Amino acid sequence: MAVYTDVSTDDLSRFLATYDIGDLLSYKGIAEGVENSNFLVHTSQGNFILTLYEKRVAEADLPFFLALMEHLAARGLTCPQPVKNRQGVALGVLAGRPAAIVTFLEGTWMRRPSAKNCAAVGEALAKLHVAGSDFAMKRPNALSVASWRPLFEHAGPRGDDVHPGLCNEIVNELGVLETSWPRDLPQGVIHADLFPDNVFFLGETLSGLIDFYFACTDTLAYDVAICLNCWCFEPDSSYNVTKGRALLKAYQAVRPLSAAERDALPILARGAAMRFLLTRLVDWLSVPEGALVKPKDPLEYFRKLRFHQTVRSASDYGLDA
Structure with a gap:
């Protein structure tokens, strides 16, 4: 995860208005990782992860990734789930980049794994x-x-x-x-x-x-x-x-x-x-x-x-x- 593309509050608010996940309260970029631009988004209904896809991720591959997460969750694996907008679509465009919102998972990652x-x-x-x-x-x-x-x-x-x-x-x-x-x-x-x-x-x-x-x-x-x-x-x-x-x-x-x-x-x-x-x-x-x-x-x-x-x-x- 990283941030290459900045997102304005107004643009994000308009983007979120097409979903049923509440009003924007706050958001911040996630600096870890190196591939896509990621933000932790806090709305009146909870926390979500917003991803703007860039660099090595081809837009044509995004349906594969989103469908895979749904498939794995249906078989018992805990992983983020794509959030669909009011039109039933999980993929949109924000700040000129393909973008998706996924559910937030609780937990932390291990810096020194045992x-x-x-x-x-x-x-x-x-x-x-x-x-x-x-x-x-x-x-x-x-x-x-x-x-x-x-x-x-x-x-x-x-x-x-x-x-x-x-x-x-x-x-x-x-x-x-x-x-x-x-x-x-x-x-x-x-x-x-x-x-x-x-x-x-x-x-x-x-x-x-x-x-x-x-x-x-x-x-x-x-x-x-x-x-x-x-x-x-x-x-x-x-x-x-x-x-x-x-x-x-x-x-x-x-x-x-x-x-x-x-x-x-x-x-x-x-x-x-x-x-x-x-x-x-x-x-x-x-x-x-x-x-x-x-x-x-x-x-x-x-x-x-x-x-x-x-x-x-x-x-x-x-x-x-």
């Missing part, structure tokens, strides 16, 4: 994969392996300004990933961005998942690899195998990984690290002037990538035999 938190995430991710198995809509992953080299080329040689020799390391790793990337593993709906700030807890109980705007149809085990990257490393970039074991055990209790998925986990984890290294690198080098956004450090995922390059089997992540 193994128990990781287990809760593993279980929720598996339930998401199972619940999405009969979702009829499809959306290719626009940020999978075929997109990584173009992303790198967009960043250009400036990558070496972020870290000496970074460009050469990325080129070498891209060659490995493009050659070795598995293409015949079980597929379905994945969240693709289930970072700690997209998972809410009330105390130690997981209360909901948010931010489905990278969700797509892709390899299910790749979603697991993304979660290992963003939940199971410590601030010093060391991998916490206790957290990894907790996440994987809880996931498998709901949806067991196949032998092929287990074998592919190290290369999928390398790919997940590369994906976030590259998107963070591009964002780091191209933050719009004046945007209320905190770009995230791309080198965090460079350090994680180096760990994954030493892994020889899924047992190194805590996956029990």
